[in-house]
Amino acid sequence: xxxxxxxxxxxxxxxxxxxxxxxxxxxxxxxxxxICISLAQGMHTAEVKLRTNILGEPARLHIKPLSxxxxxxxxxxxxxxxxLFSVAALLIIGETWRSxxxxxxxxxxxxxxxxxxxxxxxxxxxxLERIQESLGxxxxxRARNNELARIxxxxxxxxxxxxxxxxxxxxxxxxxxxxxxxxxRVLP
Numbered sequence: 796x797x798x799x800x801x802x803x804x805x806x807x808x809x810x811x812x813x814x815x816x817x818x819x820x821x822x823x824x825x826x827x828x829x830i831c832i833s834l835a836q837g838m839h840t841a842e843v844k845l846r847t848n849i850l851g852e853p854a855r856l857h858i859k860p861l862s863x864x865x866x867x868x869x870x871x872x873x874x875x876x877x878x879l880f881s882v883a884a885l886l887i888i889g890e891t892w893r894s895x896x897x898x899x900x901x902x903x904x905x906x907x908x909x910x911x912x913x914x915x916x917x918x919x920x921x922x923l924e925r926i927q928e929s930l931g932x933x934x935x936x937r938a939r940n941n942e943l944a945r946i947x948x949x950x951x952x953x954x955x956x957x958x959x960x961x962x963x964x965x966x967x968x969x970x971x972x973x974x975x976x977x978x979x980r981v982l983p
Contacts, residue, residue: 831870
């Protein structure tokens with residue numbers, strides 16, 4: 796960024812001597828001189844017509860042309876100022892284009908990052924849904940296990956009360972367990 800601004804300053808600084816050289820060349824060369832004279836005469840005519848229209852002065856049928864020396868001077872100044880203006884305009888257009896290009900690049904980077912983040916969000920959402928499904932399955936399994944454990948416990952309890960644990964004609968006798976709470980037992 797700083798190098799661009801420095802380059803702009805250098806170009807503007809170099810353009811001023813080039814502008815002065817254009818003025819000198821306009822005074823010395825015949826081609827430049829004729830261009831300057833016709834440019835200055837045209838500008839003078841347009842200025843006089845504009846002034847008469849704006850100020851409400853009576854229209855002149857014949858506009859007195861500038862002297863050759865004055866026309867060369869005015870034309871050379873117009874060429875030099877036009878050159879400086881063109882350089883400044885090109886620098887502004889170049890800076891605007893560069894800035895626009897940088898903004899477009901930044902916008903593209905942001906859009907790319909947003910797209911990447913959006914893809915990540917979709918992926919994470921899918922993973923979360925799968926995990927929630929797995930947790931739902933685990934909760935169902937846990938509920939079934941708890942129910943089965945309760946049923947088995949109840950069956951064992953009922954079986955122990957009913958004497959299922961005694962087997963006839965077996966050498967092993969399983970003692971009967973009394974499942975009455977200990978707090979209601981009376982100690983001898």
